[in-house]
Amino acid sequence: VNLRRALHRAPELSFQEHGTAARVEGWLAEHGLRPERVAGTGVVALLDSGRPGRTVLLRADMDALPIQEANAHDYASVVPGVMHACGHDGHTAILCHVARALVELRDTLQGRVLFVFQPAEEGVGGALSMLEAGLVERFRPDCAVGLHLWSELPTGELAITDGPFMASADQFEVVISGRGGHGAMPHQARDPIVAAAEMVLALQTVVSRTVDPEQPAVLTIGHISAGSAFNVIPDGARLGGTVRTYSKAVKSTIQHTLARVVQGVASAHGVTAELHYEEITLPVVNDPVICALAREAAARVGAFRFAPPGYRTMAAEDFSYFLDRVPGVFFFVGAGNPEVGAAWPHHHPRFEIDERALTHGCELLVEIARSAAAPE
Numbered sequence: 001v002n003l004r005r006a007l008h009r010a011p012e013l014s015f016q017e018h019g020t021a022a023r024v025e026g027w028l029a030e031h032g033l034r035p036e037r038v039a040g041t042g043v044v045a046l047l048d049s050g051r052p053g054r055t056v057l058l059r060a061d062m063d064a065l066p067i068q069e070a071n072a073h074d075y076a077s078v079v080p081g082v083m084h085a086c087g088h089d090g091h092t093a094i095l096c097h098v099a100r101a102l103v104e105l106r107d108t109l110q111g112r113v114l115f116v117f118q119p120a121e122e123g124v125g126g127a128l129s130m131l132e133a134g135l136v137e138r139f140r141p142d143c144a145v146g147l148h149l150w151s152e153l154p155t156g157e158l159a160i161t162d163g164p165f166m167a168s169a170d171q172f173e174v175v176i177s178g179r180g181g182h183g184a185m186p187h188q189a190r191d192p193i194v195a196a197a198e199m200v201l202a203l204q205t206v207v208s209r210t211v212d213p214e215q216p217a218v219l220t221i222g223h224i225s226a227g228s229a230f231n232v233i234p235d236g237a238r239l240g241g242t243v244r245t246y247s248k249a250v251k252s253t254i255q256h257t258l259a260r261v262v263q264g265v266a267s268a269h270g271v272t273a274e275l276h277y278e279e280i281t282l283p284v285v286n287d288p289v290i291c292a293l294a295r296e297a298a299a300r301v302g303a304f305r306f307a308p309p310g311y312r313t314m315a316a317e318d319f320s321y322f323l324d325r326v327p328g329v330f331f332f333v334g335a336g337n338p339e340v341g342a343a344w345p346h347h348h349p350r351f352e353i354d355e356r357a358l359t360h361g362c363e364l365l366v367e368i369a370r371s372a373a374a375p376e
């Protein structure tokens with residue numbers, strides 16, 4: 001709790017986690033490990049039991065969000081406009097204490113545990129930067145394990161789901177070019193605003209008319225902009241949004257249909273449209289064998305209820321890139337409790353966790369690491 005609150009007070013944005021990384025390095029060194037810097041503000045440390053077994057990668061993310069905290073507690077953010085509103089302060093504190101506990105338990109440990117403190121989870125490529133630094137080639141992990149404190153589940157509940165668990169996230173931008181003119185003489189212009197408006201509506205049919213209804217998918221337009229005066233038709237318009245799916249096939253169907261609709265509507269209005277489409281994360285897909293191991297570990301720790309089977313979310317996580325390279329599990333640790341103010345969604349200015357979930361996360365990761373590192 002003390003460590004989490006200290007991190008909460010001093011949040012840092014993606015790839016700027018200098019203070020956090022230094023604190024993590026100090027902690028790991030103080031507890032007998034030899035931390036190393038990776039990808040700027042990433043930190044890794046290896047605990048080798050010296051006994052045969054497997055290599056388990058445990059990962060925490062460290063970055064905060066560009067949000068002004070609206071909570072008034074005494075450990076609220078002191079950095080204007082920056083806040084730990086996703087719980088990554090908790091993840092970092094949990095993994096620090098897991099490292100401490102596993103060092104203490106070294107004599108009973110088998111195999112190796114690699115602690116990975118990742119920068120920049122919030123949509124800007126932190127996981128990829130760690131992987132591009134060669135973590136998998138160098139340490140050859142047999143499995144990868146990560147967790148997210150989750151305010152939408154009550155404290156004491158866990159969601160460990162086989163297969164697809166969180167969605168892929170892509171980002172797109174459409175730049176429409178028309179011809180501006182006088183608001184009173186639309187016949188002399190090519191109005192990009194009307195084209196954009198029709199595009200927004202036409203895009204609502206991409207999921208409803210081209211994706212198998214058994215396959216979850218979302219297409220959201222998150223921003224739109226054009227013009228600056230009431231009596232002027234502008235030259236151009238822009239809109240952008242996100243696509244979320246659980247499978248590469250659905251994602252590719254949506255990407256192709258999106259392009260066709262954008263071009264079709266543009267052509268109907270005599271304007272041109274450029275589509276920029278970018279992948280941010282892959283879907284998080286859990287390995288059923290390691291999920292079973294995690295559920296057994298949770299049962300041994302006790303005091304947990306499992307969320308309904310098949311619990312998943314269309315939110316995204318770049319831990320997906322680890323799971324694309326190494327089999328493993330990403331799971332949610334319930335941290336919601338209105339009695340302590342933990343009743344707000346992630347990324348909300350009043351986001352809070354029930355700090356009892358920190359203990360749950362620690363106990364679980366220690367137990368999962370011990371059993372996953374044991375030889376087969």
Ligand SMILES: [Zn+2]
Binds near residue numbers: 085086122346347
């Ligand atoms: Zn987040």
Ligand SMILES: [Zn+2]
Binds near residue numbers: 086148
């Ligand atoms: Zn997060």
